[in-house]
Amino acid sequence: MEVVESSTTSTSSFARTGSRPGRRDERNRTKWDFDNHVANLMERYSREGSPIEVNFREIVPFGSGVDRATHLVHTYPAKLLLNIPLFLCNNSILSPKGGLVYDPFCGSGTVLVEAILSGRAAFGADANPLARLIAKAKTSPINRIILESALDEILKSISGRVKQAFSPVVDVEKWFLPAIATELSKLLAAIRRTCQGDVLNFMEVCFSACLRQLSLADPRLSVPVRVKGAELTERIKAFDKPVEIFERYARLNIERLQRIRNIAPPIGFGHDARTGHHELAKVPIKADLVITSPPYAGAQKYIRSSSLSVGWLGLAPENKLRKLEALNIGREHFFRAEYDGAAYGNLYGAEKEIERIQAIYPLRAHIAATYILEMEQAARSMVQALKQGGHLALVIGDNHVCGRPFATSIYIKTIFETLGLSVKLEMVDIIKSRGLMTKRNRAATSIDREHVIIFRKD
Structure with a gap:
């Protein structure tokens, strides 16, 4: 009741x-x-x-x-x-x-x-356009089975040969370590190769959600400001693997999306x-x-x-x-x-x-x-x-x-x-x-x- x-x-x-x-x-x-x-x-x-x-x-x-x-x-x-x-x-x-x-x-x-x-x-x-993408993902109900199947397919499809380039709106090397940027490019390519429609929107939003955690930007600030000195060293030590972070965000957000089914x-x-x-x-x-x-x-x-x-x-x-x-x-x-x-x-x-x-x-x-x-x-x-x-x-x-x-x-x-x-x-x-x-x-x-x-x- x-x-x-x-x-x-x-x-x-x-x-x-x-x-x-x-x-x-x-x-x-x-x-x-x-x-x-x-x-x-x-x-x-x-x-x-x-x-x-x-x-x-x-x-x-x-x-x-x-x-x-x-x-x-x-x-x-x-x-x-x-x-x-x-x-x-x-x-x-x-x-x-x-x-x-x-x-x-x-x-x-x-x-x-x-x-x-x-x-x-x-x-x-x-x-x-990022706001519209997030809003669409938050308000488009998708069956749990469809999303979990799509996530499994993404994780299986990540390839070292297929990458998605970062569009040059800012200097990617300033904000991401080379190894992190490479892993992100392979992950995004897998998302776009295996998903479409509302599922693609949802997975791109999950990808976007984990970017600040994987960047060299100060997590306390909304507008990106690069951390420096000892803070930078500690931040780099704390990085997890991009694919693992993405998977955690995706599975958590799949649960959230069931609340609007x-x-x-x-x-x-x-x-x-x-x-x-x-x-x-x-x-x-x-x-x-x-x-x-x-x-x-x-x-x-x-x-x-x-x-x-x-x-x-x-x-x-x-x-x-x-x-x-x-x-x-x-x-x-x-x-x-x-x-x-x-x-x-x-x-x-x-x-x-x-x-x-x-x-x-x-x-x-x-x-x-x-x-x-x-x-x-x-x-x-x-x-x-x-x-x-x-x-x-x-x-x-x-x-x-x-x-x-x-x-x-x-x-x-x-x-x-x-x-x-x-x-x-x-x-x-x-x-x-x-x-x-x-x-x-x-x-x-x-x-x-x-x-x-x-x-x-x-």
Whole structure:
């Protein structure tokens, strides 16, 4: 019998640990219902008119890194806390059971996984091909026997004569020992020679998942930074054989994939938040609920953090990381001719702040202004994708630009209000940063408060 977890569940030891002794699978079996919680929050927001402070780790009592469904199939930078989409998907106020959920910045598929677990249909979009590959693998049920047979065939087919070259997006010799790189090239060739379709996607994701462990990159940092000195020596000593590590990842992920065996996979994936829902059907798709957590201006190096996997899997256009970066909203790299003397027009309340930044650092001003203008394009696409009466949940944090706060949440909120959506609820969660910031990246700043804004298309 399924355990029903109401929105008023106690958050004692279960909240702290994410599981109860002897009931490890409950995190996957639980039937969640947050109707009352959402209704109470909306009523309070309507009465008070100001953001409500919440703690999603208490509302949904899961600790960090919980192994629920397929969420841990592959790491991905700045992943959305799964507690948030779980809360948003599992209520009938924001979307009906069997309704359609869309995430135009789907990343590695956190929203999509929770949408399909809640009994909704889902579709997503993302400019990063590695993100789309991971999201597909995490949301495509495949029979255990098929995957185990494919894995056995891969292991038998590894040959010293057949190799898969690393695409030159970064210097492979900087990041991998020659012997490790050779073994990886033979393994990837065997995967591609023996697998196809969803099985190929899954095995490539398992291959990608083990790359950081086999690289010379500092495992503590999302964006690759090569370890040095004594750390490098110790890291090299700790290396296992690539094939053995791959097999361990594959067998663990095969088990995870069985947790979604009775669900329908997403209806498709688009390549760009600005056009994603149009890419999937001749008749534009209309979602009951849009849930998304967009990047922010110039601070999320998603493509750089994915560079080792992008290189091995050959995912960059023309084998150039810069070409792939150019497809992403929030990118940092522009030529001087693009920002010297640039004028931007309507920036939804950010005009004076952009002028201030422009006087100090024209490139940073251009990064921030371009981000707002491209987010406006994405917002128009999201509103078009949303049904009349549907809801849009925006998960976004504020960051800093040139040493001062940049009110990203206010500017993007203003865009959606300008497009005709009305705010029904705004929540604020104090978080540990899920950005790409570390002590070795001192120029960046972390996000410590995350806004969850619920709009309605009236």
